[in-house]
Amino acid sequence: MSEPTRELLPVVDLGTRSSRTTSDRLELLTALIAAPNFEALLRDDVIVMPPHHATFAWQCGVPDCERAVQETREFCTTHYREWTRRRKEHGTGATLAEFLRDAQPLKPRLWARTPPQCLICVDVPAWGNSPLCFLHKTRWRTYRRETRQQSGIEQDLHEWAAQQPRLPHFGQCQVVACPEAAVHLLGLCRRHFLVYGKDGQPGGASVPNNWGRMLTEWKKSTPVISYADEAEFRRWCRRTSSFYRSDGKLTLLGLRPLVRAEIKWAMFHHTQVPDEQQGTLWALPEIQRLAEECRRQEVNSLADLDLEARGLRPLRHQSIAKAMLRYLRLVYFTREDTKDLGYIETEQFGVRFPHRASCWDLTGVSQRWLRDLLWESVAERLLTKPPRSGAILDQNRRAFVELSAFLEARAPGGGHDPRVLDKALAIDFATDQRHRAAHLLPTLGLQRRGPGDRRTGKPSKHGPNMLAHVFGGCRRILRDALHAGVTDPIGLDRAFIVAIPSYRPPVRRRSPFPDDLARALADEQNLQRMEDFDPTDRGLRDAWETLVMTGRRANEVLQARYACIARLAGLPLFWHDQTKVGNYDQAIRIPEQLFARIEQRQAKTRALFIQRYGRPPTSAECKAIALFPSRVRNRNLLRGVSHGGFLDSFREWLVTLDLGHGVPHQARHTLATNLLKNGADLVHVKRYLGQISKEMAEHYVHLAHDDPKLNDALTALWVTGPGAAEPGVLLSDGAPMSREEAEALALDLTRRSTPAEGGFCTFQPVVDGGNCPWKLNCHNCDKFVMSGADLVYWHRKREHWRTLAEGAPDSATADYLHQLFEPTARAIDGLEKALASLGLLEDALALDLRRPQDYFGRVWSTAFRARELARHEGEMPIDTGVPDDVPEADMDDDVEEDW
Structure with a gap:
């Protein structure tokens, strides 16, 4: 029998202190099962489940078919084969509605149904197909x-x-x-x-x-x-076991009282979990097999069950049993109990990290005082500022496991008494860790993880990154404890804490795609070959082209929703969530080619939804279902394909091209470098790629960018000047221009132009050096644009005209001057509103005179078409953007899952 996992927690004796774990578990579960909100049908020892239960449905999806569904399927065996054959014959033309209309309902087989009563003896079941006993x-x-x-x-x-x-x-x-x-x-x-x-x-x-x-x-x-x-x-x-039934009956007879109550409570708790978080499908035959194994092993509780027994399937039964134990831990143990037991349950703090178990084992730290410091640090982080992922908690745990192993080997008494630790011991620890990192020696306490996140017993390899995690985690937690006054009561010397050094590993940037590899990855023939590695057509090629054209992170594309594209002011936009930095519902402009490709993918996802449900998705469902739905445990199409599966398929495709190593994330670096090469600066790169700082943008840029011309350049928002044909038309009826609308109208500043009085001329013959056909009448020309650097100039222009009007000899002349300047006034008002929408109004008002260096400043480089500015005259700006400064670092996605 293998070593039990941390999911299997025994009953413990915590002394006389009142604790939920020392009370009678059966009494506790009995009270919960008797509660009014508990589902009544789950209280019986023989549970008769309705055919189309919301969580434990068991009847075939074909109307009036009385046979049970296959495990993890939607139809019985016969109808599933028919549906599979129809899809192979007709492809996407096979709709579920037509299949359900044509399919013939079936009666259950003899052994799979409850026998009817005898025609004579109403209390005795019939024998076989006969109506008699x-x-x-x-x-x-x-x-x-x-x-x-x-x-x-x-x-x-x-x-x-x-x-x-x-x-x-x-x-x-x-x-x-x-x-x-x-x-x-x-x-x-x-x-x-x-x-x-x-x-x-x-x-x-x-x-x-x-x-x-x-x-x-x-x-x-x-x-x-x-x-x-x-x-x-x-x-x-x-x-003798009960037969695996397929008539909706689940028998818990013969089980001991506690394990029977545990299965009932776990099944009820599973009905309360959202569909996208339920994981493995709990089919009734699988639960019945798990119950039979509990009865065969004669266990008192699920915690005593040997999950490696021959009667249990490794994936289905073990995952169901572990999920039941996870539900039960929340009932059996309090937070303080978990501290005594040496683990922490994140769900008790209202936190569940995606694709991670909620139980974090801390028993690798053998010293109780050191493990308590780690537990308190993790609990404080979960309560006050939960991280986006469990990476930082993993780093802290690794650090303390290494420190614990060192103290166990070198400190007096194994380091179990913190009063014996001094500065010299901390220096020895730092020296040992540096030596292991420099020579890539095995770690002291850390072990490699195998399938199911289990320890393999083999030590991990040390290195620069591991050294940074160990030093950083130890310093962070011990110094926080020192500042909080926790170390003095336990007698830990301050010199020991301060002596632990810091370390920052060398930054290794991922390089952009070389030109030959970039051309090969965008070649049409190679892209068609890429579809061969997506046999179920979940959108591998579409996701890759979206990554190349938008520079998004992989999960920002793979987890996009069905309703992820729209048009704003006629411009195609891609809506996504930048979960790495906490920005949600972000929109970027995309090419028409990509917009059309995503529309084609939407049509395929829509057809898949219709095949599954027999109807098109509603508007609310379009916002919930994934654009690239996974085929693994995704009956409701809410889960997108995983980053790990996408990466595996991408690598297989890249091997066939024989062009060397590459990963999808290099597309993001390539786009950042190309943006900088074509005139954008770090502010532009930061905003477009959704970075949290200029420093992170620098991480993605691989060209020299210390040229002063690129320091503060922005994407320019241009509008036509006062000479526009319709300078006063509003963009929307009185609606204020938001940040999204202002950025959606943005044009690249690298577009060729030439300075003019109060703005720029965009008429290309003049830009190329030709003569102006309108004799430099710029302010009445529709090729003239206004920039933020000219706002003060136009303010003075407006004051000059107002002065002329006030000094007019009569009211008719004054009205004429006001009317003549009206288009320009509207353009100025629109310029102010557009600058305010981008947060540049104060900078524009502070800029007085044009200097040569101002040509490359942020205000100067932000220009607006006066026609569009005039259309927004009278509107109040609303900044709906998300602040740039967010706490979490921008790191590559590392979620591994099956495609």
Whole structure:
């Protein structure tokens, strides 16, 4: 038997302190099961589940079909084969609605249904396909044969049945786990009666030959059953399992009280979990097999179950059992109990990291005082500022495991007394860690993880990154404890804490794609070959092209929702969540080519939804279902394909190209470098790629970017000047221009232009050096654009015109001057609103005179078309953007899962 995992937690004795774990677990679960909100049908020992239960549905999806579904499928075996064959023949043209309309419902097989009652004995089940019980079937067969031989006339069953006496009820089947009624005096149901004969009749149980007449005709007392060895017969009844039923019945008979209550509570708790978090499908036959294994092992609790037994499938049964234990831990143990037991349950703090178990084992830290410091640090982080992923908690745990192993080997008394630790010991620890990292030696306490996140017993390899994690984790937790005043009561010397050094490993940047590899990855023929590595057509090529054209992180594309594209002011936008930095519902402009490709992918996902549900998705469902739905445990299409699966398929495709090593994330570095190469600066790169700082943007840029021309350049938002044909038309009826609308109208500043009075000229013949055909009448030309650096200039221009109007000799002349300047006034007002939407208004007002260096400043480089500015005249800006400064670092996705 293998070493039990941390999911299997025993009952512990914590002394006299009142604790939930020392109380009677059965009493606790009994009270919870008796609660009003508990689902009533789960209270019985024989659970009869409705055919189309929300969580434990078991009947075939074809209307009126009474057969049970295949495990993890939606139809019975026969209909699933028919549906698979139709999809192969018709492809995407096969719709679920047509299949459900044409499919013929089926009756359950004989062994898979509860037998009906006997036509004569209403309390005795029928035998097989016959409408009669075992005794009356035998009598009817004998009577019909004798009558046919004597008269040659076939007798009517109902006439004969009306004359037959009824048999008494035989009670329930004596096999402990069987929920069926007995059909024989021996006290067994039909199936166990036949199995008893095949097993050689253990115990030699037998009945008198004329037991039927004794009960019906002779009116004698109940016949006596004789046994050669009654104890052996009773032992056979206890050990024999119930048949794996497919009629919605789940029998918990024969289980010990606590494990029976645990299964009931776990099933109810599973119904309260959202569909996308349920994980493995809990099919009733799988739960029945798990219950049978509990009964066979005679366990008192699920915590005592050996999950490596032969009767359990490694993936299905173990995952169900571990999920049940996870639900039970939340009931059995308090937070303080978990601290004493040496682990921490993140769900007790309202936190569950994606694709991670909620139970974090801390027993690798052998010193109790050191483990308590780690537990308190993790608990404080979960309560005050839960991280986005469990990476930082993993780093802290690794650090303390290494420190604990060193203290166990080098400190007096194994380091269990913190008062004996001094500065010299901390220096020895730092020296040992540096030596291991420099020579890539094995770690002291850390072990490699195998399948199921289990320890393999093999030590991990040390290195620069591990050294940074160890030093950083130890310094962070110990210094926080020192500042909080926790170390003084336990006697830990301050010199020991301060002596632990810090270390920052060398930063290794991922390089962009080389030109030859970039061309190969965008080649149409190679992209068509990429589709061969996506046999189920979940969108491998579409996801890759989206990554290349947008530079998004992998999960930002793979986890995009169905309704992820839209048009704003006629511009195609891609909406996504930047979960790495906490920015949600972010939109970026995309090419029309990519917009059309995503529309094609939407059509395929829509067809898949129609195949599954027989109807198109609603508007609310479009916002919830994934654009690239995974085929693994994703019945409701809410989960997108995993990063690990996508990466595996990408690597297989790249191997066929024979162009060297590459990963999808290099597309992000390539786009950042190309943005910088074409005139954008770090602010532009930071905003477009969704970075949290300029420093992180520098990590993605691989060209020299210290040219002053690129320091503060932004994407320019241009609008036509005062000479536009319709300078006063609003973009929307009185609606303020938001940040998204301002950024959606952005044009690249690298577009060719030439300075003009109060703005820029974009008429290309003039930009190329030709003569202006309008004799430099810029302010009345629709090729003229205004920038933020000209705002003060135009303010002075407006004051000059107002002064002229006020000094007019009569009101008619003043009205004429106001009317003449009206288009320019609207453009100025629109320029102010657009600058405010981007947060540049104060900078623009502070910029007074044009200097050569101002050409490359942020305000100067942000220009607006005066036509669009005039259309936004009178509107109040609303900044709906997300602040750039967020706490979490931007790191590559590392979630591994099957594609």
